[in-house]
Amino acid sequence: xxxxxxxxxxxxxxxxxxxxxxxxxxxxxxxxxxxxxxxxxxxxxxxxxxxxxxxxxxxxxxxxxxxxxxxxxxxxxxxxxxxxxxxxxxxxxxxxxxxxxxxxxxxxxxxxxxxxxxxxxxxxxxxxxxxxxxxxxxxxxxxxxxxxxxxxxxxxxxxxxxxxxxxxxxxxxxxxxxxxxxxxxxxxxxxxxxxxxxxxxxxxxxxxxxxxxxxxxxxxxxxxxxxxxxxxxxxxxxxxxxxxxxxxxxxxxxxxxxxxxxxxxxxxxxxxxxxxxxxxxxxxxxxxxxxxxxxxxxxxxxxxxxxxxxxxxxxxxxxxxxxxxxxxxxxxxxxxxxxxxxxxxxxxxxxxxxxxxxxxxxxxxxxxxxxxxxxxxxxxxxxxxxxxxxxxxxxxxxxxxxxxxxxxxxxxxxxxxxxxxxxxx
Amino acid sequence: xxxxxxxxxxxxxxxxxxxxxxxxxxxxxxxxxxxxxxxxxxxxxxxxxxxxxxxxxxxxxxxxxxxxxxxxxxxxxxxxxxxxxxxxxxxxxxxxxxxxxxxxxxxxxxxxxxxxxxxxxxxxxxxxxxxxxxxxxxxxxxxxxxxxxxxxxxxxxxxxxxxxxxxxxxxxxxxxxxxxxxxxxxxxxxxxxxxxxxxxxxxxxxxxxxxxxxxxxxxxxxxxxxxxxxxxxxxxxxxxxxxxxxxxxxxxxxxxxxxxxxxxxxxxxxxxxxxxxxxxxxxxxxxxxxxxxxxxxxxxxxx
Numbered sequence: 001x002x003x004x005x006x007x008x009x010x011x012x013x014x015x016x017x018x019x020x021x022x023x024x025x026x027x028x029x030x031x032x033x034x035x036x037x038x039x040x041x042x043x044x045x046x047x048x049x050x051x052x053x054x055x056x057x058x059x060x061x062x063x064x065x066x067x068x069x070x071x072x073x074x075x076x077x078x079x080x081x082x083x084x085x086x087x088x089x090x091x092x093x094x095x096x097x098x099x100x101x102x103x104x105x106x107x108x109x110x111x112x113x114x115x116x117x118x119x120x121x122x123x124x125x126x127x128x129x130x131x132x133x134x135x136x137x138x139x140x141x142x143x144x145x146x147x148x149x150x151x152x153x154x155x156x157x158x159x160x161x162x163x164x165x166x167x168x169x170x171x172x173x174x175x176x177x178x179x180x181x182x183x184x185x186x187x188x189x190x191x192x193x194x195x196x197x198x199x200x201x202x203x204x205x206x207x208x209x210x211x212x213x214x215x216x217x218x219x220x221x222x223x224x225x226x227x228x229x230x231x232x233x234x235x236x237x238x239x240x241x242x243x244x245x246x247x248x249x250x251x252x253x254x255x256x257x258x259x260x261x262x263x264x265x266x267x268x269x270x271x272x273x274x275x276x277x278x279x280x281x282x283x284x285x286x287x288x289x290x291x292x293x294x295x296x297x298x299x300x301x302x303x304x305x306x307x308x309x310x311x312x313x314x315x316x317x318x319x320x321x322x323x324x325x326x327x328x329x330x331x332x333x334x335x336x337x338x339x340x341x342x343x344x345x346x347x348x349x350x351x352x353x354x355x356x357x358x359x360x361x362x363x364x365x366x367x368x369x370x371x372x373x374x375x376x377x378x379x380x381x382x383x384x385x386x387x388x389x390x391x392x393x394x395x396x397x398x399x400x401x402x403x404x405x406x407x408x409x410x411x412x413x414x415x416x417x418x419x420x421x422x423x424x425x
Numbered sequence: 426x427x428x429x430x431x432x433x434x435x436x437x438x439x440x441x442x443x444x445x446x447x448x449x450x451x452x453x454x455x456x457x458x459x460x461x462x463x464x465x466x467x468x469x470x471x472x473x474x475x476x477x478x479x480x481x482x483x484x485x486x487x488x489x490x491x492x493x494x495x496x497x498x499x500x501x502x503x504x505x506x507x508x509x510x511x512x513x514x515x516x517x518x519x520x521x522x523x524x525x526x527x528x529x530x531x532x533x534x535x536x537x538x539x540x541x542x543x544x545x546x547x548x549x550x551x552x553x554x555x556x557x558x559x560x561x562x563x564x565x566x567x568x569x570x571x572x573x574x575x576x577x578x579x580x581x582x583x584x585x586x587x588x589x590x591x592x593x594x595x596x597x598x599x600x601x602x603x604x605x606x607x608x609x610x611x612x613x614x615x616x617x618x619x620x621x622x623x624x625x626x627x628x629x630x631x632x633x634x635x636x637x638x639x640x641x642x643x644x645x646x647x648x649x650x651x652x653x654x655x656x657x658x659x660x661x662x663x664x665x666x667x668x669x670x671x672x673x674x675x676x677x678x679x680x681x682x683x684x685x686x687x688x689x690x691x692x693x694x695x696x697x698x699x700x701x702x703x704x705x706x707x708x709x710x711x712x713x714x715x716x717x718x719x720x721x722x723x724x725x726x727x728x
Binding site for chain 2: 003006007010014221222223224225226227228229230231232406
């Protein structure tokens, strides 16, 4: 135990003291923030310019209604209308001329409302970029609103009243848990589920690679035999796994703490700058979900890193890592695919069965626990199964490990590995 | 007291017999040489003593018991393939292995300091191991092996890759440790280089014990039966099988193993008739000669 601790300490310190640890730890959140912020920044700047749209209205009634509706419903932060409308009378209409103005950038688009628009439900939109779905949809919505208004007026009804009568209804979501229903946003549950499962996914892939690389490096530098003369293969393997795990926890801890400060103080700061900024409410984590996350996160790491260590012991150069990692990366990626497939029905028999298979448990169980109320016995069963298979995997890996670390210079085949497992030594 | 005892040890790798029916014992305070050509099974034997590999048959006892993990702290082991943490600082690496051998962190640091200054590496203590020259790295490797003052030292090819100065230094170091009561087992394929160092040896070939015993036992078994003649002229008598069993002509001198029953006097009598002799001496065979002779005989038996 003491030797495991000494190896753990070295594995941890050598990595945490490395400058790349610092760079990676700092850079990763910056990357994430950029990925989240940049698109919304682009979207915002994209909307700032006022769009000028010409309209040729053959019906004679639609244009004023469209303008009224658009100016009222589509405004920027300062309350100014987003669209600038120009009506072109039928007599002045010159398609060539309008085309040229669009090409020159004087116009963003022009619309033609045929007199048959009320029967055929169709009008024409001319623009340079007709692939901008957001823009197309806004125009469709505005014209639809105007057309609907004309139709309502034609039937002699009061548009205000119709609007009030046809107001759409939305569900307020409640999550049913043992303690009784509790209000929770459906989207936020999804966001939370994604954050937690993707964290586990990343940990398994990313820190697993540290384990496989660590073992291969010690083999290629021939330090392994020296270690073996002082400690048992089990001590070396477990020391490595725990040391790298501790490094991972340190890194994730730093991110979690900074995320906490960023969300609490960051929100306040952003609010003080942009008065009307709409910030998403933050998902809150229930105690049960948090506990499930921590347990499956840790067990998942131990289960998979034992496998990574065994695979690492089969290689002795950097290039071996490429093909050695597949047997372990495949089930991890598969769990993610299964998660996407099963999250619509997290209580179905498929979800229940698959989430009990140790290879998939870490990701699928966390998904199920966050998404809905999983019966407690299923969670306990999954934990027990995962603990047993982790112990089994550790035992199996240790047997492969202690033979593998002395093997050099040949690619290992599966029958050979089976033989190693059976060896008494 | 016997520190290491091997009894009828076998080790197979698939069909290959790496070690076959090997037995020897090493008393306390001796230097024991495990000698043989490359691929003879020396490394496998040493790894089995360290319990890095387990024997398929037979028993190995260290300090009177089967080696348990708790006992490895009393042993210093230097593998044939030298390896160090290249990215670690010299001092940290030495202290780490000291701790791994059971020293307290304080004591490991103290010992690391002592040994580094003894090998004149103090200036390099805070450098990364990768920045050291090969010779310095070998010194660090040796420090790792002896830092915790082991009772038993197991060195796999300690002299390979060393320049002549360092070979002498290593020999002196081993003799000094022997005088402090340390038992030392080492392997080597360069027999002549080490024969004077050993109290006892075991010659192995293809995993089998060819010859073992104390150096004087081994030598006396073969007796002072080699004749070396420095000469000029044509030595026709060398081809006479009734006189000469085997000869090895080096140009300036020839080494002769006389046929059974032939006395040096009889040989000399014949030689003076054919060549002019500068020097005539009776010597004992070198370990290398003994080994070659034994392996040849054995080879004839096998084939």
